[in-house]
Amino acid sequence: MGRSEFEDAYEDFEDLEHIRGAILNTAIADLSLRTPIVVEDSASVAEAVDAMNEHHTGCVLVVRDGKLVGIFTERDVLKKVVFQSESPTERVEEVMTPNPETLEPDANIAFALNKMSVGGYRHIPVVDRDGKPIGVLSVRDIVDLxxxxxxADVLNLPPTPAQGIATTVDGG
Structure with missing residues (x-):
């Protein structure tokens, strides 16, 4: 009897067991996280967006007295500013996501991925024990790791049937 697609895929996954080990055994502190871009909670939406554009990042961390109080992301710009017609002069505190999920540097990548998956986050602030931001972990950081x-393993993975095969040039 021939092998099923499931058996072939499962065997391929077993070959990638070392990747699972890296996700379980690598701490966030082992990554080269960029210095977080922060704005005070009294900053305007326009100032926060300018900071995001200037630093080519998808989010800024919002602080009060040096401690994290929120995160303001590209999604917040679209959902809360553009589509709700909030003014760019509105304070970022009014449209940020307050009290975001955070990670500590000693958390492993698997824990971070779980938080991102369950919460639907692309960015999670990394804070020290005092709640002061020391970095931002993004999905891109994990993929880059x-x-x-x-x-050889990641760049040569075959597409899954759900992905299909591209028939057009992306962006064109």
């Missing part, structure tokens, strides 16, 4: 550690 996996590509760095296992370029």
């Amino acid at each position: 996996l590509v760095e550690l296992y370029p």
Whole structure:
């Protein structure tokens, strides 16, 4: 009797067991997180968006007295500013996501991925024990780590049937 697609896929996954090990054994502190871009909660939406544009980042962390009180993301710009016609002079405190989920530097990548998946987050602030932001972990950071550690495995993964095959040039 022939092998099923499931058996073939499962065997392929077993070959990638070392990637799972990296996700479980790598701490956030082991990544080269960028310095977080922060704005005070009294900053305007326009100032927050300017900071995001200037630093080519998808979010800014919002602080009060140096401690994290919120996160303001590209999604917040679209959902709360553009589509709700909030003014760019509105304070970022009014449209940020307050009290965001956070991670500590000693958390492992698997824990971070779980939080991101369950919450639907692309960015999670990394804070010290006093609640002061020390970085932002993004999905891109995790993908970059996996590509760095296992370029042959990650870059040569075949597309899944759900992905289909591209028939047009992206962006064109």
